[in-house]
Amino acid sequence: MATTSIWRVHGWLGKLVVYVENPDKTENPAFYEKPDMTERETQGLSDVIEYAVQQEKTEKAETDDEGAEIMQRFVSGVNCTPMTARDEMIAVKKRFGKEGGVVAYHGYQSFAPGEATPEMAHEIGLRLAKKLWGERYQVLVATHLDKENHLHNHFVLNTVSFIDGIKFYRSEKDYYDMQKESDRLCREYGLSVIENPKRGKSKHYGEWRAEQEGRPTWRGLIKNDVDTAIRRSMTERQFFHALKEMGYEIKTGKDISVRPQGKERFFRLARNLGEGYTIEGIRKRILAQTRPERPASSRGAEEKRYRLKGSLTKTKKATGFRALYFHYCYLLGIFPKHKPPQRRQLPFSYREDLIRAKELSDEVRLLAKHHIDTTEQLSAFRSGVENRIQEVVSSRKVLYRKLRTKPVMQDEEKQAEIKAEISALSGQLKELRREVKLCEDIAVRSRVIQDKMKAAREGEKSQGKEREQDVQFRRRGGTNRANEP
Structure with missing residues (x-):
């Protein structure tokens, strides 16, 4: 069977074309990500696409009768050539404005x-x-071979028709037609098909890919919390109370809708997670349990002893950005890698950042490596990196000009030497631009982390007061009943 999906892409077409031909090469070289590219830099895109298509995702090695290795590529163009697909698509857009x-x-x-x-x-x-x-639009088709038993095709569809310039708009009918034609082709080739598929909200490709790679998603985090609340409950009231304890706002109707703390929209359980998450489905799961699951407790945990070397008084404590990131990553369990599991439920606003665990790790490594603690230090470091970028760009331009000179064009060895230098400089630019991006993210994310930690502390205080009031209310009720005649 084959599943299909298609969605809009805003932004920059070149990066998408490179990604579809090989998702591992989207950052190579890094200057593709810059929207303000010069005309000369745009001309280099054909070199990037040529580089991107020579990779493992779309190639398969076979051997002929004599034992020689033959490489098969799985990238094709409809109304365009794969090597120049990006330029051809942009040319059509420019022609029709x-x-x-x-x-x-x-x-x-x-x-x-x-x-x-x-x-x-x-x-x-x-x-x-x-x-x-195929009758009106340009399409790039690439088959990814990233897993031995998992094959999937990617399509990049230009929105502007090369026939009359009319823009493509994906309607519900287009989505249905894509599914229908895909099923017809699968039957023709003897593949299985999902009969009578149920209509519902499809997953975005980014979410689907995250699940394939074992990375957390917002849907997955909410699903795990709901499952945990079900396991810890023996009644519907306990279930809703458990979700509220986790920081969820709840609305009930035909479907149960929950909203994690800090999110703008509600998440419908049955619509997104299936029939097992309707009110009836949740009720059946609760009634099927013989006893509720209790939260993990730190009591009885095995005690560990550590031997300290050196003096704590001489140890410099991390401050500022480093202290903030160290503490936050420790709470999330990003590091240390062998940290014992959390004994308490972290707020959803914390756990959703596990989706960006790699970004957090890269940022904290930058802060630690260059001892950046304050906004001034971050700004100074970023300025230094940007100056270095200008120097490397200038040096690379000189090499590009030298590469086009007549003596070099006639000397293949000199060409190879200069191209190697250009490649090395491009590698440096990739790393430098990555550091600038990390600095930008740190400046924004540090404030967000502080706000999340503040909100979490206030939420804990509020929940503590509610528990205390509940205990006092029960005590008063118990006393009144005891004094009854």
Whole structure:
């Protein structure tokens, strides 16, 4: 069986084209991510796409009768050439004056494990693209081979028609037609099909990919909290109380809607998680339990002893940004890696940052490496990196000009030497621009972390007062009943 989805893409088309041909190469080289590229830098995009298509995701090695290795590539273009797809798509946009708004549609078609071969999957994807969009639009089709038994196609669809400039708009009918044609092709090739699929909210590709890679998602965090609340309850009232204790706001109706602390929108349980999360489904799961699960307690935990070397009085304590990030990453369990599991439930606003665990780790490493604690130190470090970027860019431009001179063009060894120097400088630029981006993120995220920790502390105080009032109320009720005749 094959599942399909397609969604709008805003921003920069070049990065999307490179990603679809190989998601591991989206940051190579880094200057693709800059929206204010010069005309000369844009000309280099063809080199990037050429680099991106020579990679493991879309290639498979085979051997011929003589034992020689043959590489098969699985990247094709409909009404465009893969090597110049980005330039051809932008040329159509410029011709009709429609360069803004939605720049492309990004779709995927995922096959059941072990059902299709790479050749079959790519052929099906190419036929699907030609059938749906081939008469009017340019499409890049790439088959990813990132897992042995998991094949999926990616599509980059230019929004502007090369025939008359009319922009593509994905309606519900287009989405249905994509599913229907995909199923027809799967039946033709002898693959399984989901019969009578249920209508519902589909997953965004980013969420689907995160689940495939084992990374947390917002939907997954909410689902785990609801499951935990069910396991800890013997009645519906206890279930809702457990969710409130976790910081959720709740609305009940035909569907149960919950909103984590700090989020603007409510999340409908049955609509997003299935029939097991309707009020009836939750009630059945609660009644099926013989006893509630109790939260983990620190009592009885094995005691550990550590031997300290050196003097605590001489140890410099981390302050500012470093102290904030160290404490926050410790709470989340990002480091140390072998930290014991948390004994208390962390607020949802904390746990959602596990989705960005790698970003947090990169930022804290930058702070620790360069001993950055204050806003002034962060700003000074960023300015130094930006100055270094200008120097490297200037040096690379000199090499580009030298590469086009007649003596160098006639000397292949000199060309290879200069290209190696350019490649080295591009690598430096990638790292330097990454550091600038980390500085920008730290400046914003540090304030967000402080606000989250403040809100969490206030929430804990509020919950503590509510528990105390509840205990006092029960005591008064118990006393009154004791004094009754």
